Amino acid sequence: MTGQAQAGRPIKLLRNLNAKIASIPMILTALVIFVGGTFWTVFYSFTNSKLLPRLSFVGIDQYERLWAAPRWVTAIENLALYGVLSLVFSLVIGFMLAALMDQKIRFENTFRTIFLYPFALSFIVTGLVWQWVLNPDFGIQSVVRSMGWTSFTFNPLYTPEIVIYGILIAALWQGTGLVMCLMLAGLRGIDEDIWKAARVDGIPMWRTYLFIVIPMMRPVFITTIVIIASGIVKVYDLVVAQTSGGPGISSEVPAKYVYDYMFQAQNLGQGFAASTMMLVTVAIIIVPWAYLEFGGGRKRG
Amino acid sequence: MADVGTLNTTVAGIDAVAPRLGEGPSGAKPRPALSSRNIMLYGTLTIAALYYLLPLYVMVVTSLKGMPEIRLGNIFSPPMEITFEPWVKAWAEACTGLNCDGLSRGFWNSVRITVPSVIISIAIASVNGYALANWRFKGSELFFSILIIGAFIPYQVMIYPIVIILREIGIYGTLTGLVIVHSIFGMPILTLLFRNYFVSLPEELFKAARVDGAGFWQIFLKIMLPMSLPIFVVAMILQVTGIWNDFLFGVVFTRPDTYPMTVQLNNIVNSVQGVKEYNVNMAATILTGLVPLIVYFVSGRLFVRGIAAGAVKG
Amino acid sequence: MNVNSSVSNSSVSIKDLSLNFGAVSVLKDLNLDINDGEFLVLLGSSGCGKSTLLNCIAGLLDASEGQIFIKGKNVTWEEPKDRGIGMVFQSYALYPQMTVEKNLSFGLRVAKVPQAEIDKRVARASEILQIQPLLKRKPAELSGGQRQRVAIGRALVRDVDVFLFDEPLSNLDAKLRSELRVEIKRLHQSLKNTMIYVTHDQIEALTLADRIAIMKSGIIQQLDDPTTIYNRPRNLFVAGFIGSPSMNFLRGELVKSGDGIAFSANGVIFSLAAYEASETLQPGRKVVLGVRPEHIKVNENVGGEEHDATVDIEEPMGADNLLWLKHAGHTMSVRVNGARRFNVGAKVKLSFDMTVASVFDAESELRL
Amino acid sequence: MNVNSSVSNSSVSIKDLSLNFGAVSVLKDLNLDINDGEFLVLLGSSGCGKSTLLNCIAGLLDASEGQIFIKGKNVTWEEPKDRGIGMVFQSYALYPQMTVEKNLSFGLRVAKVPQAEIDKRVARASEILQIQPLLKRKPAELSGGQRQRVAIGRALVRDVDVFLFDEPLSNLDAKLRSELRVEIKRLHQSLKNTMIYVTHDQIEALTLADRIAIMKSGIIQQLDDPTTIYNRPRNLFVAGFIGSPSMNFLRGELVKSGDGIAFSANGVIFSLAAYEASETLQPGRKVVLGVRPEHIKVNENVGGEEHDATVDIEEPMGADNLLWLKHAGHTMSVRVNGARRFNVGAKVKLSFDMTVASVFDAESELRL
C-alpha cells in the first residue's frame, strides 16, 4: 500500500474513532463477558471446584460424571424435545395467527393485544398460573369432571410422560404472541404484487403461503428463531415455577441442572461442565449459521 | 388451451344474446357476513383468544374471591362475593419473614431498577446497532456475531464471572452493578433489532447528513433517533418486560432493602402459612405484571410497526 | 341497450364500471371496449386509477358497480385465474425462491397440467422471450430486464386471451426500457393477443399502442389511436400530457385579422388561416393556442408571420436539439435538428406551422 | 509531490484512484480532471461504479489507492463536510422529521453558522429554487419534484464549490424529469459551480453536460463534450451506449471499390468515400460500420448507393417515427419525421449518410 507516500493519510485505527468509542461497551461485553466468561467457565470445568472456583484439575472427570448422570441425560432429552416442539409450534401457531390477522379482519387491535399480553408476564407468573390451571384437583381436569365427564383425565404436570407438554402449553401461551407480531410484521412487508401474481396464476391461498410467502420471509424467521431459540436454551424459571423439574426428574432441563449443581450441590466444576456442554451444543448449531448470516463481510442489508 | 378458447366463443355466443347491464353478475361479488370463510376466520381467532384469555380470567376471578370460596374448587366460576381484600393484602400486608408490607416496597425498588436499566441498556444497544449498521469497522461484525451467540448462553453460567468482575470493579451490590448486568444481557437481542432497523433506513440519509457535516453523534441524535420511534418502543417493551420480570439478577445483585417486586412476589407466593392464599397470590401476580401490561396497552400498535422494521432485514 | 354487436367483437368490455375505496371514488362509470387482438394503452399520471382499473379487469379488485366481459363472457364475479388473463407487474413479482423454470410453471403445476404439456409451454415461452439460458437461475441472479422477461413469460405459458401489463418497464433503466419496448411490440405482433398496458410514460404509449386511453381522476379523457391523440388532442389535458417537451400553450383570444381569423396574445398576432378548422372559430372567444415544439421553425419560414425570440437554454439531445426560447413574455420550447446549434442569448426568428396547431376553448378546455 | 500545476486550474482532480470492495475491484486507476465551473456527467450502465466514484469524491467511501484534489487541495482523507461539496441523491434523502426549512439549514446549524446568516442563505436558496411556500412543510407533504428541489437546496445553502448529483431525477416520472432537467441546467448557468452529475439516462447526459465521462466496469471509456461523444464515439461501447435507439452496427470488412474505399457486409457494398477519415482506411481490415438511425434516409437519396429494405416494426413517437427495418439480414432502426407513416411489410429504399458514420476496428473496437 502506498499509504505512507500519501499526504496526511490518517492512522487507520483513528478513523471512525467515535464509532469505535461508542462500540466499546459492545466490544467489552462481547470479549470480556461472553468470550472471557465462556473461557473461564470452560477452564474451570476441568477442575473439581466446589463452592468456590479453585485450580485443582481433574481432567474430564466432571464430564464423565455428567454424562453418567441420568438427570443430565433426561434434561438434554427434554430440552431437545421441548426445543423442537416449542420452536415448531411457536412458528406454526405464530404464523397461523399472523396469517389470520392479515386477512383484513375487524378488531385486529383487540385480537393482537389478547395474543400479545402474556408476553408481558414473567415466566414465574406464567408457570404459576398454568400450574394452577393444569392442577388436577381444581384446574381444568376437575372442572370438566364436575361437569359430568368423570373419566376425563388431563393431568400433564403430575404425569411424568407428558409433563414436558404441560410446560410447553404454558411456554407457547407466553411466547406465541410475540412470534405472531414478528410474523405479522413480515407478512405486511410482502409485496402486494406477489399476492396478485399468485391469484392470477390460480395458486390457492395455502400454497401461496407455503411456497411463496414463507420462503420470502426468511429474514423475519431468522430474527424470530434467534429470539425463540435463545429463550429455549435458557428455559429455567418456567420449569421451576411450574414443576421444579418434577415429577421426579421428568421435566428437568439443562439450565436447571447447571444452576442446581453450581449453587445447591455446590459443585461448580460439575455445573461448569454442564454449561460447557450446553455451550458446545449451541455453538455447533449457531456458529456456522451465524457466520453465514451475520459475519463474513456479507453485503449490506 | 385452444379448446378453452373455442369454449369461450361458444359461451360468448350465448351471452351475446343479451349481455346488458343488470343481467348476469354485476357490481361487487356478494359476500355474506356469515360466509364459511368468515366463520372459520373469526371462529379460529376467537377460540385462540379464549385460550389466551383463560389464565387471565382465572387470575382475576380468583383474586376477587375469598379463601372459603376458593376451597369450593371451581377456579372458573365467577366470584359469588367480590372482595378486594386479597389485593390490599398483596399490596400492603403480605409478609416475607419479618417484613409485612407486601409488594409495595418492592414496587418502588423495581421502578428504581427498571427505569435506569431500561434507559441505559437501550441507549447502549441503540448506539451499538447504529454503529454496526452505518459505521462498520474492521471486526465490528465479529463482535456482533459473538454478541448473537452470547444470546444463547444461559444466564446462570455467567453469574459467577460477572460476580467476580463486579467485585473487582467494586460495584457489586450497587444499583450501578445491576444496571450493567441488565445492559449486558439485553444487549444481544436489542442490538440485533436496532441494527436491523438502522440498516433498513435509507443509507442515503446517512450520507446526506455526513455531507452536511454532521458527525457520529449528531447523525445519531438528530437524524436517526427521530426516525426510530417504533424500534425504540419495541426495545422499551422488551426491556421493561424483561427487567421488571427479572428475578435472578434482582435477587443476586441487590440487597433486601432494594429487592425488586419479583423477589417480593416470590417471597409471598412461596412462603405460605399452611394453606396457600391463592387469592393473594393471584392479586400479587397481577399487580406484578401490571406495569408491563400497561406499557403494552399504551404502545401496542407501535410495537408491531417497530417489530416489523426491526425484523424484516436479516 | 343494444350492445350485442359491440360486445361480440370485443375481447374485453367494461360497462359502467365504478369503484370506490370507502368514500373515495376512484373509477367513475367507466366504459371501455377493447377489440380482439388490440394493444390498448392506459395512460395517465400517477394515482389516476390505471392500476385500479387493471386490477378490476384481472379480478383482483371487486367492482362496486358495473360489469366486465372478457371474450363476451360476463366475468364480473369470476376468480382471476378463470378469466383467461395473464398479468405482468412493475415490480416483476417473481417468486424469489423458485428458479425461472419453476416460476414459469408454478401456475400450471398447481392447475395439474400434465408435465409434458408444461415442458412444452415453458420451452415455447422461453424461446419466444429468449430466456432459455436462464431457466435454472433464481430471480436474484437476473438483471431487471431479464426479470421482466420472465414475468412476461409467466403470463405467456398460461396461454391466456388477454395480457395485462402494469407499468412493466418503469423499474428499468432508459436503455433497457427502449429495448424491451421493442420486444413487447414484437411479441404482440407475433401473438396477436389482446393486451392492456398501463404506463405513465407517453413514449411507451405512443410507440406501443393501437389505441391509447388517457385517464385522469378515474375518467377516460380520450380514447384514440396515437396519431390522433398526438395531433388532435380532444382537450387541453390530453394536449399537455402527450408530447415531450409539452406542447407550447399561449393564452389569448381570437380576433379578426384581414380576411381571416387570427389569435392574439400579449399584443402578438398569429394568423390562423392555415388551421384545419379555422372556419369554425369565432372572434372574441377566449382560447388557448397549442403548438408542438417540432412545429415551430427557427429561422425558416413555413408561411405566416415571423416572430422574434431569444435563446434561453439549449438542450442538445443527440439527434435533436431542444431550444427554450423567450418570446413575448412566454417561454417556448422548440425542437430543431441535432446538428443545428445556437448560443444562449442568440436572437432568432420563429415561424409557427398552424396546419398542425390546436386551438382550445379557454373555458371548456375542449379542442375547437 | 509536484502536481500543483495540473491541479491548479481544475476544480476536482482525481489521480490514479482505485477502489475495491473486498476482492472486487470497482474502480481501476481512474484519472479525471474537472474544470472549474464545468458540468461533468458520469454516464454508464447500472453497476459500472458511477455512484462509487461520486461517493469517493464526496468522501463517503475511502479510496483503496490514489488521491483526490478539490480546488487544488488534497482532500483524500478529509471528512465529507470539509471538502466543499454538496450532494443530491436519487432518493432525495430528506430528513423526514424536519421541515423543509430545517432540512435546508441542518448543515449550517451543525456548523454553527449564525442564525442571521442561515436565514439569509435559506432565503436565497429557496428563492432560486422557488420553494418559499414550502418552507414550513415536511418532506412527506411534498411531491417528488418538490422534494428533489429541496434536496438541491440543501446543497445550495452550503455554498459549496462542487455539486455532486447521484441520479437526481431517476425517481421522477418522465414529465417531471424533463422539467427538472431544464431547471438544473438553468441553475448551473446562473451559479457557474462545478457540477458532477451521475446518470444512466443519456438524454440527461447529452442535454446537461459540458463534458460527458462514459464509464464501463470502473473505467472511463471516453471523456468529451456531448457533440463529440455523439458524433465521434471513441469505441464501439460508447457508440452503442449513446443514442436512442442505438446506432446501427454492421459487421463486415473494408474493400477497394473503384477509386475509393468501401465497406462490404453480407455481399452488400457501402461506399465510404464520404467518410471523414476515409484516407486512413485499409482494405481487408475487419471492421464494424456504425450509422445512427437519423442518418439513414428512407426513400430519399443523400448520395451514395441505395439499399432495399422492408419495414418490420413501426414505433410512432409523436414528433418522430421510428422504423425497424430488415435489410440484408440485419435489423436496422431508422428515425423519420413523425408525420411520415409506413405499413409493416412495406418495401423502402435506404440511403446512408456516410459523412457522419463511424467505422470501428472489429478487434480493438476503436474508431478509425
Add this chain to the structure above:
Amino acid sequence: TDLEVTHWWTSGGESAAVAELAKAFDATGNHWVDGAIAGSGGTARPIMISRITGGDPMGATQFNHGRQAEELVQAGLMRDLTDVATAEHWKDIIRPASLLDSCTIDGKIYCAPVNIHSWQWLWLSNAAFKKAGVEVPKNWDEFVAAAPALEKAGIIPLAVGGQPWQATGAFDVLMVAVAGKDTFNKVFKDKDAEVAAGPEIAKVFKAADDARRMAKGSNVQDWNQATNLVITGKAGGQIMGDWAQGEFALAGQKAGTDYTCLPGLGVNEIISTGGDAFYFPLLKDEEKSKAQAVLAKTLLDPKTQVAFNLKKGSLPVRGDVDLAAANDCMKKGLDILAKGNVIQGTDQLLSADSQKQKEDLFSEFFANPSMTPEDAQKRFAKIIASAD
C-alpha cells in the same frame, strides 16, 4: 448497629420464630435487618454465597451447618467466633457436642448453632384414620397396612411434596427406621458402598417402594402444602422433620388429639441432629463486627433459645434450658435426645454434591413407578461409593 441477617425461614411458623430472634437482638440496642428469601435453601443459598464472594456480605446468614459453608471459611471469608464461644462457654453448654464440632474448622469456631432439627418423624392425621375407620397406627408397618383403607376412603395415605429434598429426606428416615443406626452410619459416615448395596438397604428400598405407592396422588410441591394435606385430613400422614410441627401449631391443632407424631417412624426411636446455624461473614466495619458478636451471643441466650424453638418447633441446642412449655411431640424429642439416641444428619455427613445426587435419585424414584427398587439401590450404592 444495623445488621442484615439473611435466611430462608419464611413459612408461618418459621417467620414467627425469626421474629423472636429479631426481638432479642433489637433488645441489645442493635437492629435486625431482615433479609428473608423464600423458597428454601436451594433458592437462598446461591444468593448468599454470591454476596459473600462478591464482596457485599451481609451481617449474618443462615446455613445448615455442616459442610455447606466449609469453603467459605477456608477462603477466609468468615468471621472467627472462637472468642465469643470461649467467653460464652459454648463447648460446655451446646449439646450434643457434634453440633459445635460441625462449626469447628481447624480448631476455630465459625458458626452459632441455633436449633436441632430432626427428620425422623411421621405425622399422622387422626381425623383421616377415623374417617377410614382404622386405628391410628403406632409404627410404619401399621401405617403401611392401613394404607388400603385410607385409599378406599379417598385419602392419600402418604403426602410427599414434589420438591426433591422431601423424597430424599423420607428415604433417610426410612433407612434409620428400617435398617438402624449402625447401617445408617456405615453408609453415610463411612461411605461403605458394599453396605449400601447390601440386603439391609434393600429392605429400606422395599419400604421406600411402599412409600412411593402410598404417595401417589399427592399433587403438591411444597412441604407445607403436603403438611396441610395432613392437617386437613386429605392425607393420612407425612414423613417430615420436626419443623412440620410449627404448621400444625399454626393451624391450631393439638398434638395427640388432632394429630399424632411418631419419632423414628415408631420403629427405631432415633433422631438425627442436624440443624440450622448462623455464620458471620468477615466484615471490615469494626462496629458491625462487634454487633456480630452480640448477635452470636444473643442467639444462644437461653431465653432466646426457648422462645425461638417453641415457635419453630425444633429443639434447643442447650441442654440447660427449661422447656416446660413444650408440647407432646417436642417432649418426645427431648427424651430421645436425653437418651443419646442420636445420629448426625446427612447434611453434616455428606457434601452438598452427594446430597444433590441423592435427591436426583430419590425424586426420580418416587415419581417414576417403573424404576425398580433394585435399580435404584444400584445407583444409590454408586453415589455412596463416590461420595465425599
